[in-house]
Amino acid sequence: MTINTSSVFAFKTAKFPGLGKGGRVQIPPHLHSQLDTSNRMRVIPWAAAEAVAQVLLGRVEAERTPKALTLQTIDKDGQTVLMASHPTQATWVNAGQTVRPYILLIAEAQLAAKHTELTERWSELLHTIERHAVTLPTTEDHLVTLSHKIDFKDDLLRVLDTLYFTGKLYADTCAWITGPLSAPAAWTHSPVLLGQSPRQPGEPGADLSEEGRLTRRAAYGIRALLVGPTGCGKTELGKRVALSTGSTIVSLKGRPGLEDRDMIGFISPTLQGARWVDGPLARAMRLAQQGTRTTLLIDELLRLDAYHRNALIGLLDDVSATELKATLGVDVPDGRYYTLDLPGAGEVLYAPTRLLSVLCTTNAGSSYTQSGELDPALLRRFQRVMFVSYPAEAVIMPVYAKAATPGTARVAYALEVATRSMTVDQGQLLARPMNTGVTLNFLAEVQDLVQAGLAETSALREALLVTVTPFCCELTDEGLPDPAAVNALKARLEEQLRKGLLHKAA
Numbered sequence: 001m002t003i004n005t006s007s008v009f010a011f012k013t014a015k016f017p018g019l020g021k022g023g024r025v026q027i028p029p030h031l032h033s034q035l036d037t038s039n040r041m042r043v044i045p046w047a048a049a050e051a052v053a054q055v056l057l058g059r060v061e062a063e064r065t066p067k068a069l070t071l072q073t074i075d076k077d078g079q080t081v082l083m084a085s086h087p088t089q090a091t092w093v094n095a096g097q098t099v100r101p102y103i104l105l106i107a108e109a110q111l112a113a114k115h116t117e118l119t120e121r122w123s124e125l126l127h128t129i130e131r132h133a134v135t136l137p138t139t140e141d142h143l144v145t146l147s148h149k150i151d152f153k154d155d156l157l158r159v160l161d162t163l164y165f166t167g168k169l170y171a172d173t174c175a176w177i178t179g180p181l182s183a184p185a186a187w188t189h190s191p192v193l194l195g196q197s198p199r200q201p202g203e204p205g206a207d208l209s210e211e212g213r214l215t216r217r218a219a220y221g222i223r224a225l226l227v228g229p230t231g232c233g234k235t236e237l238g239k240r241v242a243l244s245t246g247s248t249i250v251s252l253k254g255r256p257g258l259e260d261r262d263m264i265g266f267i268s269p270t271l272q273g274a275r276w277v278d279g280p281l282a283r284a285m286r287l288a289q290q291g292t293r294t295t296l297l298i299d300e301l302l303r304l305d306a307y308h309r310n311a312l313i314g315l316l317d318d319v320s321a322t323e324l325k326a327t328l329g330v331d332v333p334d335g336r337y338y339t340l341d342l343p344g345a346g347e348v349l350y351a352p353t354r355l356l357s358v359l360c361t362t363n364a365g366s367s368y369t370q371s372g373e374l375d376p377a378l379l380r381r382f383q384r385v386m387f388v389s390y391p392a393e394a395v396i397m398p399v400y401a402k403a404a405t406p407g408t409a410r411v412a413y414a415l416e417v418a419t420r421s422m423t424v425d426q427g428q429l430l431a432r433p434m435n436t437g438v439t440l441n442f443l444a445e446v447q448d449l450v451q452a453g454l455a456e457t458s459a460l461r462e463a464l465l466v467t468v469t470p471f472c473c474e475l476t477d478e479g480l481p482d483p484a485a486v487n488a489l490k491a492r493l494e495e496q497l498r499k500g501l502l503h504k505a506a
Contacts, residue, residue: 001165004097011098012333014291015053016156017141021291022046031157034116035165048163051102052156056129056194058137060103061218063188064111070184071107073100074220076335076354078150082181085112093181102163104277106244110193115170118162125155126195136194140219140246140293143367144266160420211237214384220244221353223381225362227303228388231435234361235299237388242295250284254300260343263308267344276345281315284375285340288351301360302374309378315340316381318353362461384499391421396436407502412439414496415489419472422488429485431474441465456502464493 012022027042054060054073061072069085075096084093085108094100101210109118110432125135128151134142146152188199214224219239226234243248252263260266265279284296290305299307318336325331327350328339336353360382362374375411379385390396391412419433434442445467449459469489473481 005317007098007334008045008047008164009043010333011052012044012291013050014293015143016049016147017144018149018153019044019049019156021338021376027157027161029160030298031154033117033158033165035162035169042142042164044157045102045160045164048102048160048167049156049395050099050502051106051163052125052159053104053140053143054099055106055141056136056138056143057140057219058190058194059216060190060192060193062107062111062189063184064189064192065184069107069112070181071104072183072187073103074216075100076220076352084181090437093177093179101167105163105166107193109166110195111189112474115162118159118166121155121158121162125152125159125212128152128155139244146247192225201449210434211241214386215241215244217384218242218247218357218359221355221357224360224384224386225357225379226386226388228363229435230363231437232388232390233436235297236358238239238295238297238361242297242357243484245293245295246379247293247295248287248324250280250287250294252280252296252298254298254303256303258304258308264340265309265342265345268359268383276318276342276347281311281340282342282349284356285338285349288338288356289349291355293355295357298358298360301362306375309375313375313378313381316358316378324350339422379399391436392432399436400439400443403440404447405413405456407504408443408446410459410504411444411460411493411496414499414501415442415468415493417437418492418496419468419489422492424474429482429488430472432472432486434468434472438468438471457497459476460493460497460502464489468488488505 002340009024010022010278014021019402026046027044029039029042032042042132059073063070067086071083073081073083075081081096081100081106082094085104097200105115105118106122108114109122112407128149129136129138132146132149132152134146138146149155188280190199192198214222214237217224226237228234261277261279263279263281265277267274268277269275280296284294287294298312318338319327320336321332321334324337324339328350330350332350332352337350337351338356340349340351341347342349383444397409397413400413403409404412416434416439419430422428422430424431425432442463445463446456446459449462450456454462465486469481469486472489473485476482
């Protein structure tokens with residue numbers, strides 16, 4: 001097995017800013033590995049630091065059998081990677097040469113009774129994390145915080161120095177083979193990497209929800225389109241995913257008539273001469289180019305003119321480091337990159353795909369104001385298309401309960417669910433159903449009326465007329481909500497009240 005030592009030290013990672021992000025940062029002598037007793041200077045192997053982060057973040061799955069230790073992780077391009085170690089042959093499969101060998105060494109130390117010093121030092125690191133009341137697997141934000149703690153930094157540096165010399169000692173004894181490798185039926189030993197007990201049969205492993213999958217992919221950069229009815233939480237989902245990966249969020253709201261300056265940027269005259277001003281696309285690219293994990297959140301994609309959607313097609317075409325050097329003459333680490341030509345500025349921005357996620361949302365259905373349809377050329381550039389529905393009761397009810405009394409929240413949610421089967425396309429009277437935003441407005445109005453002195457039942461009836469009916473009911477030629485639709489809503493509200501939801505015991 002060969003580890004590319006030049007890449008190991010040239011690697012950059014922002015996971016532990018308390019140590020730095022790259023370069024020749026020295027490891028103090030009292031933290032050195034005993035696998036090498038020389039007194040020579042040691043520096044941080046940054047690729048090993050990235051490997052430690054991936055394990056602590058729970059992005060490595062593991063399964064051990066008597067014949068093999070199999071691992072699954074995701075590479076910088078978001079592709080699933082399998083690798084394995086066989087105890088009798090010390091064989092590594094598809095391990096890579098920079099980050100992944102160190103992931104496999106950690107797994108061998110924890111699961112295959114190898115590398116004694118690494119096992120001891122890894123255990124000390126996990127105990128230190130536990131002392132800081134951080135639950136594993138953790139988040140990137142917690143890693144950032146821990147990286148500034150003296151005891152964590154010392155234990156991490158011990159692990160990194162041991163990882164490097166363990167890799168050196170074992171590299172020449174490992175046969176690196178390529179070939180077919182299948183994922184096991186379950187990843188029961190993944191928790192052992194974090195000092196925990198193996199999963200029991202039937203216990204869930206990785207989060208397989210759409211949000212869970214999207215979050216894991218976003219950690220390596222993802223291009224995703226979220227499709228669903230208005231108010232179902234697409235934008236909030238995008239924000240949660242971005243925040244969970246420690247991203248800086250750059251937002252762009254789709255609307256007809258958007259100009260280049262609103263999307264890419266513009267040249268502004270100043271007293272000092274013309275100056276380029278970044279728009280959302282350029283700002284997101286520049287942040288990622290400077291090493292900041294960034295999420296570009298584009299709301300209501302289909303409200304953009306076709307011209308601007310075509311600009312996105314170009315942006316989402318990624319190129320290799322070799323292509324980037326050939327076209328721009330810049331040396332960059334291996335990987336994939338987005339590029340953006342700033343019109344009139346004479347500058348081309350480039351950003352690593354692993355640091356820039358592009359999350360777009362669009363409403364579903366013909367009743368929404370949209371500009372054409374999705375071009376297949378744009379659609380195929382999204383690595384994941386998610387059809388987002390309304391949030392489940394267990395997810396949304398705590399939100400509603402904070403906005404009003406529990407009884408009012410129950411009535412409002414029941415009414416919201418009922419309106420989904422009361423629309424014109426289902427042979428009923430409503431133009432559109434309630435959504436989360438409308439329900440929150442409804443609850444806020446109810447609370448305001450209650451504080452003004454109305455009883456809850458009266459407040460619900462009055463609030464319905466100024467929040468729910470204007471949204472759900474088609475307007476007549478006189479500009480008023482359709483009376484039949486209004487009556488249908490009133491009748492459904494009364495039905496919920498008769499069920500006793502308002503005063504039902506919690």
